[in-house]
Amino acid sequence: MPIPQDDPNDQDIYQEHVLDHYEDPYNRGPLAGATHAHDGKNPLCGDKIHVDLRLDENGRVAEAWFEGDGCVISQASASMLLEEIEGKTIEEVEKFSAEEMLKLFGPQLTPNRQKCCLLSWKVLKGALHRPVGTEADPSNTEEDETESQTSFGGPSLGEEQ
Template sequence: MPSEEEFYQEHILDHYEDPFHRGHLAEATHAHEDKNPLCGDVVRIELALDDDGKIKNVYFNGDGCVISQASASMLIEEMYGKTVDDVKNFTAEEMLNLYGPRLTPNRQKCCLLSWKVLQSAVHSPLTTDN
């Protein structure tokens, strides 16, 4: 039977190698992108909110380490179908717990990048006039 550490490693690699909803969302109503200037990780989250503030669809894209990209996939999967209030109430601590293994403070920044981007994305409507 695999150890807890082996389980987490496999789960993280699954999200990194076969991420949930990685790509571009053409019908996005909200989006935000940010980077970790210390390591260069980049995450962009695009989401479509319905009139009731529920996430109809959400995608992420980016580049960076396994932690930043796998945690983005995990977060997107967790928040799919949730409301803006659910997103606002989802704490950094809950994000770290969702990821799993304990991380050093510098690696926590990698994990929390997507959480930070999603918190901003729900407040960043896209304009339709170009």
């Protein structure tokens, strides 16, 4: 009997491309010369992500690196996301939606596992507005604007803080 589409099993989540990104992540480690950075965590499960960006003079992501600890989903999705956004303009990165992130990851996830996948996406959005060596952009409120406008099912990312 086939598994219903809305009830993914663990085997589907650990597809080969997901495990490849987890075992051999793209740009994992600190970025010397980062111009922007941000940290985030999911206190419900313990996932942690730090994103370093180097934005060039043309408003493009010249380099994107991450560090973190957590489940296969959170770490693999960070690798996938940073590979995807390198070379894109700030505007293109800001338009990259939660739904696009979930599609990029691939396997269908339950709402709680979506939070693991979307952690790096949330941290990346925050990093765009946090130059290294300065306070956070004062126009941002406690809750990131992208967070309050995004609905992806399950508990909101703001409920974790």
